[in-house]
Amino acid sequence: xxxxxxxxxxxxxYLTPDMQVQIDQVIRAIPDSQLISPDHGVEGLxxxxxxxxxxHFKSLRHRLGEVHPYKDGxxxxxxxxxxxxxxxxKPNFCVLGYDLIRQMCxxxxxxxxxxxxxxxxxxxxxxxxxxxxxxxxxxxxxLLFDREVFSKQYMVDFSEQTIAPMADFLAKRVAxxxxxxxxxxxxxxxxxxxxxxxxxxxIGVPLTDMNYFVDMGERAFGGSRDLMKxxxxxxxxxxxxxxxxxxRKAAGDLNSGDLMSMMSKAxxxxxxxxxxxxxxxxxxxxxxxxxxxxxxxxxxxxxxxxHPKAYADVVADPDLIPAAxxxxxxxxxxxxxxxxxxxxxxxxxGVKIPAGSSMVGIFGVANRDERIWDDPDTFDIRRKKKAHLxxxxxxxxxxxxxxxxxxxxxxxxxxxxxxxxxxxACAPEDVLMTGFQIRCPKAVPVTR
Numbered sequence: 541x542x543x544x545x546x547x548x549x550x551x552x553x554y555l556t557p558d559m560q561v562q563i564d565q566v567i568r569a570i571p572d573s574q575l576i577s578p579d580h581g582v583e584g585l586x587x588x589x590x591x592x593x594x595x596h597f598k599s600l601r602h603r604l605g606e607v608h609p610y611k612d613g614x615x616x617x618x619x620x621x622x623x624x625x626x627x628x629x630k631p632n633f634c635v636l637g638y639d640l641i642r643q644m645c646x647x648x649x650x651x652x653x654x655x656x657x658x659x660x661x662x663x664x665x666x667x668x669x670x671x672x673x674x675x676x677x678x679x680x681x682x683l684l685f686d687r688e689v690f691s692k693q694y695m696v697d698f699s700e701q702t703i704a705p706m707a708d709f710l711a712k713r714v715a716x717x718x719x720x721x722x723x724x725x726x727x728x729x730x731x732x733x734x735x736x737x738x739x740x741x742x743i744g745v746p747l748t749d750m751n752y753f754v755d756m757g758e759r760a761f762g763g764s765r766d767l768m769k770x771x772x773x774x775x776x777x778x779x780x781x782x783x784x785x786x787x788r789k790a791a792g793d794l795n796s797g798d799l800m801s802m803m804s805k806a807x808x809x810x811x812x813x814x815x816x817x818x819x820x821x822x823x824x825x826x827x828x829x830x831x832x833x834x835x836x837x838x839x840x841x842x843x844x845x846x847h848p849k850a851y852a853d854v855v856a857d858p859d860l861i862p863a864a865x866x867x868x869x870x871x872x873x874x875x876x877x878x879x880x881x882x883x884x885x886x887x888x889x890g891v892k893i894p895a896g897s898s899m900v901g902i903f904g905v906a907n908r909d910e911r912i913w914d915d916p917d918t919f920d921i922r923r924k925k926k927a928h929l930x931x932x933x934x935x936x937x938x939x940x941x942x943x944x945x946x947x948x949x950x951x952x953x954x955x956x957x958x959x960x961x962x963x964x965a966c967a968p969e970d971v972l973m974t975g976f977q978i979r980c981p982k983a984v985p986v987t988r
Contacts, residue, residue, distance in 0.1 A: 555709055559747065564713065566750045567733050574751075574758050575727050576982050577975025578831070584613050584621030590974045593876070594917065597636055597905040606637035607891040623977050624879050625659025625767070626898035633893060634900045638909035638929065640889045641901040644880055646934045648674065651880040651899060653936060658879070658898065659767065667816070669824055670939065678935065680811050685939055688806035689799070698742070698797070699946035706737045707954035715959055718988050724965075726841040726984035730955075735834035735947055742829075742943070743822050744784070744798035757830050777823040785819050799825065825940070833944045835874035835980035836930075837951050839973075842984045843868040843919050844952065846968035850921050855960045858953060864921040865948040870928035871919045876904035876979050878932055903929035904979065961988050 580590045589596050600608065600616045608615040610622070610632035626632050635641050644651045652674045670681045710730050717724045736750050745753060759766070759773035788794055794801045799822055803813045813821075844851045844864065854860045882897040893899070907928045908916035914923070931938035938944070955962060964971070965985040972982045 555705055560709060562748050563709075563733065563750075566748060567729060569751055570728055570732065570754070571751075572982075574754050575732070575980075577835070577978055577980050578758060579621070579623075579977050580974035582621050584619065585976055586619035589618060589620060590976055591972070593902070593976060593979075594905055594908055597902055598908070601636040601905075605889065605891075606635060606640050607889040607893075608634050608636075610634065620976060623877055623900060624657050624898070626879075627658070631894055631897040632900070633888075633891070633897060634902055635888065636902055636905055637889065638903075638906040638912045641878070641903050641906050641929055642933055644888060644899060644901055645878065645929075645932060645936065648935065650883055650886040650893075652883045653678070654881060656879040656881045656898070667820070669820065671936065680809065682935070682939065684806050684808045684811055684813070688808055689802045690939060690942060694797075695942040695946050698738075698943070699950055702741050703734070703738050703946055703950040704954070707734055707950045708958065710734055711954040711958035714962075714986070715988075718986070724986050726845070726986055727838045727981060728983070731837035731841055731951065731984075732830075732834045734951055735837055736830055738943065738947055739825070739829040739833070742799050743825065744796070744800055754830065757828075774823060778819065781819045781822040785815065785822070789815075829940055829943070831978060832875045833940070833947055835978055836869065836944065837948055838980050838984060839872040839874055840865060840868040840948055840952060841955070842968075842971055842973070842981045843872055844955075845962070845964040845984060845986060846971070847919050848963060850919065851956075851962070853921065854952065855956045858956060860921055861949055861952050861956075862945075863925070864952060865945065866925060866928070867919060867921045867923065868948070869930040870907045870913075872973070872979070873904040873907055873928075873930040874978055874980055875930065876975070877902050877977055878929070901929075903932070959986075959988065962986050963988065 577590070579585060581587070586596075596618045597615075600618055604616050610628065613619055613621070615634040620634075622628060622632070635644055653672050654668075654674055655672065657672060668677075670678065670685065673681060710733055714724045714726070714729050717729065732754065733750065736754060737747055740747060740750070740753065756773045756777050759769045760777065785800055788800060789804070794804045800818060803818045803821065806813060844854070850864065854864050878901045880899040880901065882893045882895055882899065884895045886893050886895075907930065910916050912926060927933070931941040931944070963986065965987040971984060973979060974982065
């Protein structure tokens with residue numbers, strides 16, 4: 541029997557039987573190119589660093605220290621491309637230690653966000669987005685988002701209404717594929733469609749357009765691979781959202797719980813979002829929210845499948861889900877680096893940093909700093925909790941972290957409820973994990 545005929549209908553009305561069949565067809569049509577990390581194979585990135593940045597950068601830190609200038613395409617002796625497209629006529633440094641990255645992120649006087657994302661953000665918008673704002677401008681805009689748009693309670697409610705039924709549907713679909721003798725992959729069949737459905741519903745785009753938007757997101761965030769294609773994808777998304785927003789505004793159709801509706805009504809201390817901002821944030825958050833979060837969900841799936849004892853523990857005690865999610869974020873972060881700019885001549889870790897220098901904090905490596913965590917390369921869902929850097933820290937902590945955590949928690953809950961005996965269909969070392977700016981497995985094949 542074909543999997544489309546055996547999918548169990550979810551309670552939520554948006555997952556009608558017809559919609560489930562369409563989603564199944566869309567998932568099957570996802571090209572392999574959309575599942576690999578965006579920068580694996582990019583010129584200037586050592587393939588060995590892409591596969592295992594931990595060993596290379598921890599060795600560099602132990603041998604030569606925690607702060608390194610970028611010279612001839614290398615930090616020390618580690619080959620890495622210019623991740624954010626920074627202006628290399630000015631100094632550029634990487635930061636490898638946990639405490640120093642925290643210091644850089646918390647020191648708003650010496651290290652700022654303005655221009656920190658280089659060409660990476662130039663491809664996203666033609667005006668300053670919240671991630672490159674500083675001072676009062678940033679504070680007011682973040683408050684508007686945090687209190688009026690992405691409130692924690694809204695995300696909890698949204699999880700129950702959207703993430704939970706979609707995760708349940710996709711987990712049952714995986715079970716059906718396995719029962720029918722089909723290959724099942726937690727990247728293609730689970731992580732990507734789950735996260736896309738969440739972000740798409742918030743922004744208000746149709747689930748059946750998933751492949752189109754994932755392709756646009758992959759190209760928009762693939763500036764390291766092809767900057768021109770990134771610009772073209774952003775412009776295409778801009779046209780789509782501008783037309784959609786103008787049509788909904790003219791029709792008085794801005795009363796639902798999606799991003800356009802919430803942003804159009806948000807106001808705090810006299811601050812409102814302009815029409816231009818609403819369109820820009822829709823086009824920025826769709827690929828931005830999907831790229832890092834679906835890959836983090838895939839990393840979580842891999843971590844649990846590669847550690848069957850941990851998975852069995854969570855099956856036996858679902859209260860361990862938040863701890864397992866947090867440990868997966870520390871152990872295998874999808875977003876791996878965070879940028880800053882030096883606002884003035886300063887010093888970090890005993891290294892002089894000239895004003896105008898661009899900074900790259902490699903927090904994926906710092907999340908395994910042995911001075912902070914015992915046995916940091918080991919995945920341990922019962923370790924004593926300490927704040928990792930995957931969602932950054934300070935005033936620029938990830939704006940979408942509540943949504944990301946809801947996705948991750950919901951993803952793991954649906955797996956243990958529907959597939960308590962799920963396991964990898966290969967050896968853990970055969971799963972190819974790659975990427976530097978954004979890391980993820982190419983596939984997580986599973987069976988029962």
